[in-house]
Amino acid sequence: MVRDVSRGLRVGICLAVLLAGGIQVSVAFSRSLIPYRIDGTLRRTGVVTDSHQQLLTLTVDKTTYEVDDTRVAGIRIGRHITKDPWSATMLLDGRKPFRLAVGDEVFRFLLLTVLACSAAWLLTGKAGRGAGDPDETS
Numbered sequence: 001m002v003r004d005v006s007r008g009l010r011v012g013i014c015l016a017v018l019l020a021g022g023i024q025v026s027v028a029f030s031r032s033l034i035p036y037r038i039d040g041t042l043r044r045t046g047v048v049t050d051s052h053q054q055l056l057t058l059t060v061d062k063t064t065y066e067v068d069d070t071r072v073a074g075i076r077i078g079r080h081i082t083k084d085p086w087s088a089t090m091l092l093d094g095r096k097p098f099r100l101a102v103g104d105e106v107f108r109f110l111l112l113t114v115l116a117c118s119a120a121w122l123l124t125g126k127a128g129r130g131a132g133d134p135d136e137t138s
Contacts, residue, residue, distance in 0.1 A: 005124040013124060014117045021113025028105040031055070031068040038065075038083040038090065045073050068103035 005013075029035070040061035048055035048066060058065045058072050060081055075081075075092065083090040083100075090098040 010121060010124045013120050017117045017120050018113060021109060021116060024109040025106055025113065028068070028103060028109050031066050032088075032100050032102045032106070033058075033065060033067060033069075033083065033090070034086060034088055034100055034102070036065065036083065037085040038063075038081050040081060042075055042077055042079050042081055044077060045075065068105060069101050071098075071101075 038060055040063070043059045043061065044057075045059070046057040048057060054068065054070075056067050056070060056073055058067050058075075075098070079092045080094065081090050081092060082094065088100045090100060092098050
């Protein structure tokens with residue numbers, strides 16, 4: 001007779017999947033710059049070399065951020081950027097608002113996390129075994 005994985009182990013597996021997915025979602029979300037406080041002068045922008053020009057770098061004073069919003073490449077070098085933490089708006093030179101967007105990658109990782117957790121739950125229970133398992137008794 002094939003035995004089910006214990007409920008505690010199933011929950012543990014799902015929590016591990018959620019943790020890994022949560023880390024991926026938070027890393028992708030940080031690329032929106034929304035979590036950060038920024039106050040400084042834009043020194044340079046660039047492209048992350050292995051990202052097929054989907055990720056850019058934004059260097060403000062001595063801090064370099066990875067961003068997934070390609071519109072930041074259009075910000076003129078030398079502009080002063082201010083932004084409060086958890087705000088979706090940067091101010092350029094204290095007067096021109098620049099709205100930040102959450103990248104598509106955040107939503108893709110979120111969906112992938114939910115699907116992976118659901119699959120882990122289903123595959124570790126009775127539904128994960130093939131129907132008509134010859135070793136199973138009803």
